[in-house]
Amino acid sequence: MDIIILAILIATGTFMLNAKEQRKRIALLGKHLANYQIEKLMEALTDGYLRALGESTDERRSQIWSLLSTTESQLSEQFSRFAADFAKVDEAHARVSRLSVPIPFADKLLPVMTFDVRRALTIHARGIAHVVQNTSHLSPKDRAYMMTAELFLMQHTCHWYCKSKTVASARMLARHQTPHEQLVASVSAETRNAYVTLINGG
Helix, strand or coil, X not given: CHXXXXXXXXXXXXXXXXXXXXXXHHHHHHHHHCCCCHHHHHHHHHHHHHHHHHCCXXXXXXHHHHHHXXXXXXXHHHHHHHHXXXXXXXXXXXXXXXXXXXXXXXXXXXXXXXXXXXXXXXXXXXXXXXXXXXXXXXXXXXXXXXXXXXXXXXXXXXXXXHCCHHHHHHHHHHHHXXXXXXXXXXXXXXXXXXXXXXXXXC
């Protein structure tokens, strides 16, 4: 019975410490995001992509693609500024555990099992800009698909930073029916290589 009580106390303490740490991370990320309209622009862009892909005529699709180009540029510019702003955060507040489940003080106890979210956000900013500039000369449909993957992977990173990789992946499946592995496979090669190297400890 004493072992059960001890296990309950440890589990409760771990939960409370994790919750406290997660609240701090959410507040920090939210404080920086509040200066931008990134979420609003993301929603407008992804909705616009779906609308364009649902049109029956090439002329109407072209009109929507043209209108969305402004939103893409605004989103890229704002996210680049956000990444540069968040890069000023102290490293102690920017480490993300690569463990599947959250463990209190993992960034301090197991620093080798962490990565720097500031570097991840910079990778995402470059990836978004890369798609906007369309240096790979993709078709509008393929650009929309790749941009959506870039945005969702960035969103996954933010959830991972605030909670854990497991929670972030579960949210991505629940909201967008897309596994983390598919997102990684769907972004540009530049984003994928830099991202995989980072989260694997490189």
